[in-house]
């Protein structure tokens with residue numbers, strides 16, 4: 001598709017503008033000189049790309065998976081662009097409520113819901129997906145005539161197999177999520193469960209995240225659609241909607257989106273045509289593919305040195321922000337971009353370097369043996385594609401303070417305007433969240 005490279009280069013151009021602007025003031029007012037950035041125009045573009053990829057006549061709610069980026073102002077932007085929100089804990093539900101989502105735009109998928117969590121969601125009119133038969137029995141006691149019309153589904157595990165990253169794959173034979181559709185007796189037990197509960201009118205499936213090929217994802221969705229059709233053959237119209245989960249992967253090695261939302265819809269149409277024929281309402285729960293591209297982290301290089309012949313640049317960005325990459329670099333590659341001290345793409349001679357972070361373990365590296373323009377103290381390193389599952393969910397190791405997150409817009413003249421989306425944590429905040437009393441407070 002022609003539109004994809006154009007969008008990618010526009011995104012790169014906005015990122016370059018923002019890095020350049022941040023290098024003149026903003027970063028150096030911070031101690032340490034480290035910040036995360038969210039491309040607000042990029043969010044609009046991503047949501048537009050998602051919404052236009054799905055057939056326009058279909059009744060579809062695109063519920064952003066909050067865990068991918070639970071910053072309240074980000075969720076509020078997604079809401080303004082017409083998205084709903086999928087939440088999987090009381091904290092995420094509170095974040096989504098703070099971002100202004102109406103109950104009808106919310107879906108609760110917590111893997112281990114308490115009675116209180118279920119009661120709150122049902123009383124509020126939030127859609128709920130049930131994980132197991134015991135949870136379903138608990139819901140029986142909560143469904144009362146005075147409730148808003150319940151939107152309740154059962155999460156099926158279609159057991160279609162694992163993707164490239166086992167920890168991200170949710171449709172293995174023994175995966176912990178949902179009800180295993182192909183286990184002996186389960187299909188009959190599920191059909192009985194739907195027969196006994198006329199209010200049970202949705203089916204949910206989420207085949208996994210990064211590393212799950214589109215065809216595997218679509219095969220899992222097709223199994224859920226097939227099950228819904230089976231229920232409806234017995235009692236026409238009982239299943240009104242299918243929640244297909246998320247899982248569109250992101251190519252972290254380039255700026256170009258592949259696969260795209262449209263590619264996913266093509267795969268779904270091939271594997272499960274009935275999903276798109278208007279019989280069912282649809283909910284999607286994309287997270288990573290909506291936000292990963294729309295965030296980056298920038299840090300000044302504090303020092304450089306050479307150890308055992310290896311050139312090393314030490315920065316303030318590391319495992320506290322890109323935790324998965326630090327612990328499993330082969331599964332979670334990220335690019336690192338070198339900029340000079342003025343925030344312009346670096347033009348120094350490329351050299352093999354390690355880029356180290358601020359945490360006290362040797363694996364805290366943004367990049368190992370990476371060929372990059374030779375970095376010097378004061379230069380900038382930028383980690384793109386960190387808008388999902390990275391700086392938005394910091395790791396508290398070493399009591400490093402999560403950096404501020406700035407949203408940015410670039411106007412027609414190339415002027416960049418920053419707004420604070422999340423203030424930096426202070427060391428007083430760290431003391432307070434560690435059971436202590438910050439100095440100067442009593």
Ligand SMILES: *Cc1c(COP(=O)(O)O)cnc(C)c1O
Pocket residue numbers: 065067068086109206208209210245246247248285286287288289
């Ligand atoms: C994590 C998750 C998602 C989002 O997955 P992405 O790979 O970010 O699109 C959607 N639904 C459920 C139930 C999830 O656990």
